Amino acid sequence: MKLPIYMDYNATTPVDPRVVEAMMPYFTGDFGNAASRNHEFGWKAEEGVEHAREQVAAAINASPKEIIWTSGATESNNIAIKGIAAMYREKGNHIISQVIEHKAVIDPCKYLEQNGFRVTFLPVDKHGMIHPDQVREAMTDQTILVSIMHGNNEIGTINPVKEIGALCKEKGVIFHTDAVQTFAKLPIDVEAMGIDLLSCSGHKIYGPKGIGALYVRRKRPRVRCEPVIHGGGHERGMRSGTLNVPGIVGMGKAAELCVQNQKKEIEGVTGLRERLREGLFGRLGEIYLNGHPTQRIPNNLNISFLYVEGESLMMGFNDIAVSSGSACTSASLEPSYVLKALGLGDDLAHSSIRFSIGRFTTEEEIDYAVERVCSAVEKLREMSPLYEMAQEGIDLSKVQWAAH
Amino acid sequence: MSYSPKVVDHYERPRNVGSLDKNDPNVGTGIVGAPECGDVMKLQIKCDEAGRIIDTKFKTFGCGSAIASSSLATEWMKGKTVDEALEIKNTEIVKELSLPPVKIHCSVLAEDAIRAAINDYKQKHETMAPAEASAGR
Numbered sequence: 166m167k168l169p170i171y172m173d174y175n176a177t178t179p180v181d182p183r184v185v186e187a188m189m190p191y192f193t194g195d196f197g198n199a200a201s202r203n204h205e206f207g208w209k210a211e212e213g214v215e216h217a218r219e220q221v222a223a224a225i226n227a228s229p230k231e232i233i234w235t236s237g238a239t240e241s242n243n244i245a246i247k248g249i250a251a252m253y254r255e256k257g258n259h260i261i262s263q264v265i266e267h268k269a270v271i272d273p274c275k276y277l278e279q280n281g282f283r284v285t286f287l288p289v290d291k292h293g294m295i296h297p298d299q300v301r302e303a304m305t306d307q308t309i310l311v312s313i314m315h316g317n318n319e320i321g322t323i324n325p326v327k328e329i330g331a332l333c334k335e336k337g338v339i340f341h342t343d344a345v346q347t348f349a350k351l352p353i354d355v356e357a358m359g360i361d362l363l364s365c366s367g368h369k370i371y372g373p374k375g376i377g378a379l380y381v382r383r384k385r386p387r388v389r390c391e392p393v394i395h396g397g398g399h400e401r402g403m404r405s406g407t408l409n410v411p412g413i414v415g416m417g418k419a420a421e422l423c424v425q426n427q428k429k430e431i432e433g434v435t436g437l438r439e440r441l442r443e444g445l446f447g448r449l450g451e452i453y454l455n456g457h458p459t460q461r462i463p464n465n466l467n468i469s470f471l472y473v474e475g476e477s478l479m480m481g482f483n484d485i486a487v488s489s490g491s492a493c494t495s496a497s498l499e500p501s502y503v504l505k506a507l508g509l510g511d512d513l514a515h516s517s518i519r520f521s522i523g524r525f526t527t528e529e530e531i532d533y534a535v536e537r538v539c540s541a542v543e544k545l546r547e548m549s550p551l552y553e554m555a556q557e558g559i560d561l562s563k564v565q566w567a568a569h
Numbered sequence: 570m571s572y573s574p575k576v577v578d579h580y581e582r583p584r585n586v587g588s589l590d591k592n593d594p595n596v597g598t599g600i601v602g603a604p605e606c607g608d609v610m611k612l613q614i615k616c617d618e619a620g621r622i623i624d625t626k627f628k629t630f631g632c633g634s635a636i637a638s639s640s641l642a643t644e645w646m647k648g649k650t651v652d653e654a655l656e657i658k659n660t661e662i663v664k665e666l667s668l669p670p671v672k673i674h675c676s677v678l679a680e681d682a683i684r685a686a687i688n689d690y691k692q693k694h695e696t697m698a699p700a701e702a703s704a705g706r
Contacts, residue, residue, distance in 0.1 A: 480572070481580075548628055549630045
């Protein structure tokens with residue numbers, strides 16, 4: 166077992182060696198510009214790109230003609246949100262989203278708010294889930310776009326996108342979903358789920374960083390969006406710029422590998438995650454799972470460890486890579502907005518750790534992590550004034566703190 | 570962010586973790602910070618008759634820098650009189666632990682904790698001294 170151990174797969178993933186192998190020829194051999202129509206160098210590159218388009222489309226039951234390449238899901242989200250807003254501005258100026266979307270959705274929405282659009286950010290329930298009825302109630306005759314993510318990156322909760330998609334079809338409103346954490350890893354069918362736009366990313370599915378895709382529906386209805394980047398009209402006019410051929414080939418291969426092994430990987434990763442969960446909950450008291458207990462992406466566990474602060478906890482098992490919702494770990498000193506939106510007190514937000522495992526996680530690593538995490542929690546509780554007060558029977562919510 | 574070796578040292582081998590009896594007349598207790606901020610420090614001092622600090626203990630809920638700052642504070646306070654301990658400045662803690670700018674507030678909280686513990690001790694002794702004088706007959 167190699168140290169340090171990586172358990173931050175929701176942040177990024179290592180590139181699968183098979184993906185690297187698929188990419189290599191396009192760096193120095195078939196290095197042509199895919200837009201060079203007049204010679205074999207271009208044709209070879211184009212072939213690689215079109216094959217990857219098919220691989221990505223197959224993962225969501227879309228047509229390859231409906232896939233456009235971007236620099237990543239952040240860009241895909243920007244095109245979807247700003248591009249739809251610009252294109253359908255005459256029809257209406259209202260957008261519906263929700264409070265715990267990734268910043269790559271929230272920030273474009275906020276930008277639109279500064280530019281004549283109204284955005285409703287729906288609140289989530291205590292598990293971080295959005296219900297279709299909330300979307301229905303928020304809709305007006307000015308609503309042109311609903312953007313609700315499939316699986317949440319921080320707490321793992323999966324939203325009922327099929328029901329939301331059906332509702333949007335009923336109301337004739339375009340439906341976009343940020344599927345970064347679920348694309349190719351969970352079954353997604355854009356037809357069955359009524360999805361009109363979908364964002365995904367290469368580096369979350371064992372592909373390279375710097376590449377993503379946006380699915381844009383062409384039939385029933387035909388969805389059009391204005392580009393964010395202009396300059397040559399590539400990707401059906403929706404995203405100009407020379408294609409990142411090796412990145413694209415890599416993302417295609419990565420998607421194909423995920424889809425081929427999807428069922429097995431879901432089972433395997435869920436099993437390891439449960440082993441981690443049972444290990445921690447079996448030994449420690451006063452720890453809480455954040456997010457929905459069952460409707461969650463297979464690889465994620467976000468846990469609050471009461472009376473212990475997140476950054477100091479990570480120091481206690483610093484040979485395991487995870488992330489925390491604690492303010493101390495963010496550049497802004499604000500605790501995670503996702504955890505706060507769940508109604509978690511700040512103390513629980515500061516005490517949270519996100520464990521996210523993946524393809525290369527082993528049982529040995531899980532068992533090691535359980536041991537290290539439990540030891541660190543126990544040691545820090547011994548050092549915690551809050552734990553001491555709780556042991557004495559003091560109700561911490563009633564204490565008058567002398568904050569500075 | 571990587572931690573300075575001294576912060577790591579205080580985290581792995583914290584000095585003076587624990588509790589003193591807060592009802593002991595010679596013990597001063599200071600609790601500062603709030604769970605909402607992610608930082609709570611409890612600092613305690615025990616003094617001899619001359620007002621010299623002979624024992625210190627701390628417990629902290631907070632990041633590595635907060636733990637190190639309070640651990641260091643307990644180290645520095647030992648052997649000083651309460652008035653000497655009031656001279657301890659957060660900037661000295663920052664320097665000793667090589668705290669980056671984003672962690673300076675941890676040292677400020679530690680300085681507040683020192684003051685709170687000493688004030689608590691002094692209050693006990695202001696009220697006690699007259700009482701003792703009258704009880705001393």
